[in-house]
Amino acid sequence: MLGSCEPTEDPLSAKGQQELGAAACLRGAVGAESTAFVEAPGDANWISYGSAYGGAFVRSWLSMHVLGRWRDIRSLSRKLEYSRSHFTDFAVLQIGNPAIDRYRVTAGRMRLPFGIDTSQAPQFYQDKENRGFWRSPTDGGYLTFDDLRRLRFDAGLAVSKISRLDPKSRQPHTDAAEKAISVRAALDVSALEGTRIVASVYGAEMGERRYGLGLINTNQKGDYTAFEFARRQIFSSGRLRPFEQLLRLAYTSAWQRNARWVMQFDDERLRFRRIVFDYERVILPHLNSKLAISYLRATDGSRVSRWAFTCGVETTL
Amino acid sequence: MSQSLYHFHIIYFAFVFIFSKIGRIDTALASSSEKSLAAESVVRIDFSNPEEEGLAKEKDGEGEGFYAPPIEFLFRNPAIQANLSAGVDAINSSVDTLMDSIFYSIMNNDTNFHYNDFIWYNLNFRRRLFSTPSGYYVVVDRFQTGPVYNRVIWDYQNIPLTFGVNSAVEAMQIYIRTDGMRIAQDQELSTPRRLLNNWLGLVPALAGILPPSFNQNQLYDPLTEIETPFVIPLSVDKFYSMPIGSIRSYALNGGIRLSPDLGGLVDPVTLDLLARIGGIQERIPYAIFKRGEHRINVLRHGDHTAWVGVSDLNRMGQAIQPFIGQRYFILHGALAAEAWNHMWMWSGVPLNVLPLNIDLEQSLVKTFDQVYEYDLRNPAAQAAYEAAVTGDFLPSRQRFLDAKEKGLDTGVIFHFSRTQDRYETVGTNGPNVAVFKTQRERVLNSSEIEITDSDGKFHMLESALNVNDKKWNILVGDDETRSQQVVTMKVRRVINKDAKNQTDDFTYAFEPGPDPYRLTMTLSIQDKYVDTDNYNDYLEVLRYVTALPLAGLPHFSRLDAGREAAWRRRSYFVAPANQINIGHVPPTYLGRFGAEIAISLPASQIDRITSASDDAKWESFASAFEINASEWSSAAARRTFKFQSQWYKAFFAYPLRLINLRFAELDAVVEATNAIAALNHLRAVKEPLAKLEQFRSLFDTDHPLQIGRAILNLAELTKVPRKVTLSAQPQGNASAAIKATYGMINGKTYRGGPAFPGLDRYAKARAALAKFYLNQPRESVDRPRIQKIQVTSRKIPDSLRTIDHLSDAGSPTKSFDRKSKQAFITFRVDRLSIDSPIKVFVRIDEAGKLQLGKLTLVEKVIEVSPIESLSINRDFNSFEFYLTGPLSPLSNDKFDEAVNDGDDLSVTMAVSKDGAIWSDERTFSFALKGGRLYPVQ
Secondary structure, rough: EEOOOOOOOOOOOOHHHHOOEEEEEEEEEEEEEEEEEOOHHHHHHHEEEEEEEEEEEEEEOEEEEEEEEEEEEEEEOOOEEEEEEEEEEEEEEEEEOOOOOOOOOOOOOOOOOOOOOOOOOOOOHHHHOOHOOOOOOOEEEEEEOOOOOEEEEEEEEEEEEEEEEEEOOOEEEEOOOEEEEEEEEEEOOOOOOOOOEEEEEEEOOOOEEEEEEEEEEEEOOOEEEEEEEEEEEEEOOEOOOOOOEEEEEEEOOOOOOEEEEEEEEEEEOOEEEEEEEEEEEEEEOEEEEEEEEEEEEEEEOOOOOEEEEEEEEEEEO | OOHHHHHHHHHHHHHHHHHHHHHHHHHHHHHOOOOOOOOOOEEEEEEOOOOHHHHHHHHHHHHOOOOOOHHHHOOOHHHHHHHHHHHHOOOOOOOOHHHHHHHHHHHHHEEEEEEOOOOEEEEEEEEEEEEOOOOEEEEEEEEEEEEEEEEEEEEEEEEEEEEEEEEEEEEEEEEEOOHHHHHHHHHHHHHHHHHOOOOEEEEEEHHHHOOOOOOOHHHOOHHHOOOHHHHOOHHHHHHHHOOOOOOOEEEEEEEEEEEEEHHOOOOHHHHHHHHHHHOEEOOOEEEEEEEEEEEEEEOOOOOOEEEEEEEEEEEEEEEEEOEEEEEEEEEEOEEEEEOEEEEEEEEEEEEEEEEEEEEEEEEEEEEEEEEEEEEOOOOHHHHHHHHHHOOHHHHHHHHHHHHHHHHHOEEEEEEEEEEEEEEEEEEEOOEOOEEEEEEEEEEEEEEEEEEEEOOOOEEEEEEEEEEEEEEEOOEEEEEEEEEEEEEEEEEEEEEEOOOOOOOEEEEEEEEEOOEEEEEEEEEEEEEEEEEHHHHHHHHHHHHHOOOOOOOOOOOOOOHHHHHHHHHHHHHHOOOHHHHHHHOOOOOOOEEEEOOOOOOOEEHHHHHHHHHHHHHHHHHHHHOOOOOHHHHOOOOOOOHHHOOOHHHHHHHHHHHHHHHOOOOOOHHHHHHHHHHHHHHHHHHOOOOHHHHHHHHHHOOOOOOHHHHHHHHHHHHHHHHHEEEEEEEEOOOOOHHHHHHHHOOOOOOOOEEEEOOOOOOHHHOOOOOHHOOOOOOOOOOOOOOOEEEEEEEEEEEEEOOOOOHHOOOOOOOOOOOOOOOOEEEEEEEEOOOOOOOEEEEEEEEEEEOOOOOOOOOOEEEEEEEEEEEEOOOOOOOOOEEEOOOOOOOOOOOOOHHHHHHHOOOOEEEEEEEEOOOOOOOOOOOEEEEEOOOOOEOOO
């Protein structure tokens, strides 16, 4: 399957079971964005980005999933400034199927389950977000219990070698291993169809603690609304550093009349408050355009405020 | 470089704009082929149910009615009663929820004018809204003002001891409001007043986009709240300005207290820990107090009928209100302005987070109630009324005696007077985290009552447990379950043998007769938002509590099978990281649900229960708590370690009550032990007062339903009158078949055992007093009822030529095709005999487009004339009008555009003869696409 990964029949029906054998699903996107800032024309940038996802189902209960992303940012006024970010978002093996099985195990290279961690905002906007709210050691796994009615629990453990600066040789070495655990619970609120409350906690051996609370709503037409609150605290040398906190409200409309809206508001404690409105439109099959306007006001004492305009194109598979 | 970049942006925007216009044309063409829904040319909804007819009549004839709390309980808060909060106002607990914080708090104004640090004058306006089973809202506007003295007189070891005195004047007006009444009233008001009532249009706009728990009746008409102190009906003229069914209440109250704050005993380490977790505070204020109140209530019972009640209350006791929490301000500083070197910054939205929030009060209460009725067409009654509302009931008494003894027509009726000595325990607890709140209020009391009615004086003993569980969340509002267990004893006073000529040294003896005491258990469930899961749970509760099979009630599948299959298809290939975004298919939403249960145990059954063997009692309690009966039913089993170890479960589960979590299975052994001990003592004692004490012990439980069921297990079911009455209002987007089936349970009554006893003198007095309670106004009045609704698609009549000028091809919303069909609605209204136009309230929301909020397209009251040819029977009338199109009285740009786009529409209707008394609301959904009607899937 390419692009749209959805069986045509109910997997539990007789027809559906016949249809579903080994299957693979591929999806991808490549795009470019240009952003100009009203108060700082010199900061204008150009971003090229892309993602590729592959899912392979050996059986309904056994599947592999890989997602890779890249994002290159080039300053338009100062051409020498260049930022590259290429990474594997996840590469995991999943035992159990989310539509059928109540217990599932997911393991491999991944982030531990925490919060919602979904943004459809333009890339320049995403680039500024503090990934520390969701990052975790990369090698691990988690167990999911899903009652297939209204409750879901994830409990995960992850480990990864981290680079540390050796105090004597002043050289980085990777002997230390960071260990972290997380627990996430999701409860569907039947009173409002498609509404889910998500609560998460995360703890790392080296003194990081995170707490998260979120609300997701997807209505029958496919409009997606998410509210996410996350707080991150780090104990450094036995002392508590000022905590980081995020309040996010995101809205992504369903594709209607070949167009959709994306709105996202972020309030990051001691960094900024910002908001973006993004209008995306299909101009040719598999080719979308996007126009975005955003506003940022720093809350770190600098009192910087910035309007930004973005335009871009994206091709999707 | 940057300039060329701007040019590039401008060209790009223009380019996309052109494409967007082209895309709109493509989409319009494509939309005609979207969704292969099975077309229906008619959407029919039939709300008929013959069983509903008998409901009102039954309620009037029997004595087991359910009573809502009296007026003086409306703003009951033990801490406030004890004046505790005056000393600890760090967290204003009147701001309960996020809706209160952001919106409703604007109607609650509390201002203190300080003379110095410990003397101030308080001015307080407050509005509360209560919902009734029929869907009406009861608005309570309160004004209170008076001086307060509050001073720390000693501080010992970080425990401040506060002395406080206060007195106040209070006025309340209590009236009914529905959406229909609000809109009808709006349309008759002048433009300035209409704008004021709706906060310059802001309130209707908010109602269109906020979740259903937002109720614009909370904010509508602020001027009426402000005029509360000026509308006390001290004259007959002012009485006639009251709406029928409304209540005006005014009182003088005051109190004194001594209050140490025991929060100072908490160790510094704990305080430091709480401070680190988001700056959480703790307080443990304790008080001993004495309070008094003198209240007069006036009810406009009919066109010319006034009921005046006087109530004196004297309360003395102790109270404690420990809490842990904090008030946070979200979006603090999100808005700011700076001008002439002055900086203003918005303080943000206050959010109370109170994970631990408990009020406990124990008090001795003396009350006196008296109720008179006046026919104000009679001059004698007018004079008596005007004296009574100022507190002088002597003329009323004289006019009543004139009528009774001399046969004069004075227009004054004396209903009863009641004095009551009550020992009361009130507990309220439940966490409140701004968007979700659970609360349990538990009132346990035992009373000695003396009643004087038109036949003379008699005495009653009464013990009662009231447990009120309320849940609220920001999405759908609240649901409430109230259970009551009341034992009443008919007694007479007897002078103690040892007393020498001391008439106040008396005790009680049972009145001779077959049924000297009776236990009544009632349960009321009101839930505005019920899905199939809730419905099945409620049915289980009803069956459990009444031991009735309730056969014949419909069963609904938990989920819509089609949507469940679609969910499986959508979820099957989803990558693990994205699964959190895909929620499950929710249970099918059915609508509003209500149930009232009554069970009445006569003395003979109570005696049978108390005289059962210990083993039988333990067995019945095990069954009630869903524990294997063999583990409890023999003395040997109850001596085993396995049985005894159950005390540990109860012990460790006890702290969970602090956050309003109770588990019947874990508490079972404690509850059963206490209840069985009380039943055994009941058997042993013979004196009424001793029995009253044991009934109070029996009722002292956190699991009243389980205790009630255990008692029922020991009784002969065939001799116990039991009754369940259901109410249901279908709403939402469920299929028409499901809604019709669900609607059929409305008004159904199930009975078991013999008939309930008729109203005795005491029950009549209670019923009279209950006229002043919240659920009474208007409920008994025969209201019109929408019986059938039929939506069809119909062409504009060819004969109609005058609408052609409306056709405007340039406007996508105004243009219409004469050949296209429009939605046409026909409906039948019962209990309505009328020849003139009626008022029809219509609200149309977009169904399904926005689930988190709702989009109201139009909300209006229109006048519709009856169809003469279909209105043969005088008891009902039929009406019709175009719902969509140029002939629709509801037409506006927003609504017309939604209709043209073929959006799913949800229609809510109610009717009224006069704009004051409205029918229940009816809701249905449809979509009109290309002139064809489709049911909403």
